[in-house]
Amino acid sequence: MKEHQIITTKDGSHTIYVPELGEHYHSSFGAIQEAQHIFIENGFKRIKKPVVSILEVGFGTGLNCLLSFLEAEKTGQRIIYHAVEKYPLEDDEIAKINYGSILNAGYLFSKIHWVDWMKNMTVNGNTLFKIPYDVLKTLFPQNYDIVYFDAFSPNVQPELWTEKLFSKIFQHLRKDGFLVTYSSKGTVKEALRAAGFFVQRLDGPEGKRHILSAGKEFKGNPPKFIGDEKPKQAPKQTPNG
């Protein structure tokens, strides 16, 4: 088995390259900018509830967890974060990743990784539960407000981007819950729709035209906020305006 390689992306943050798959964990245009755009701006920030439950498919470096906890620190929200990961990274690989120093959150990044697998632990007032299994075989412990779907691409892992797995996720989403993912491939949209989702295409981060949001309910386009805070009303369009 060839070793993982740590690569520096355009925004200075690291990603991991997996030679066997010919895939990176993140976009070469910037791991942090990509994760922030997809999972925080178009994911976590849309939920205005005081306690937000998140399921991540593909925990990897823990970047999405770190960014979510940092955002929750700003807003005063609390997170229940469940993450599934079939191939946990080695400690020495995590130690080389620079997200903690770039985001000025080295201690928080370490704490996220010190947390034992399969134990409910408190990190920064949030609950973190990391599950070291294949998502296809995992029984999700609860229902969620949001699912970060961050597996390897449908080209190399077609078995994960299926109606079957999306149906299982659909059943574990709250009524107003939704999934976000970086792939906007046609087959992914079809599989999500077949599982019962309303699928919406949103603008992607730098280097990517579109991403997907898929909700149990139709949330308008762009999708509305969820929880007690109402979104600002868009001004009515007049024929001239």
Ligand SMILES: C[S@@+](CC[C@H](N)C(=O)[O-])C[C@H]1O[C@@H](n2cnc3c(N)ncnc32)[C@H](O)[C@@H]1O
């Ligand atoms: C594109 S990487 C993203 C990782 C992570 N979200 C991050 O920001 O570092 C995909 C991740 O999905 C994990 N993965 C692949 N197949 C899986 C499976 N069947 N069940 C759970 N995790 C899986 C990989 O090991 C890898 O960590």
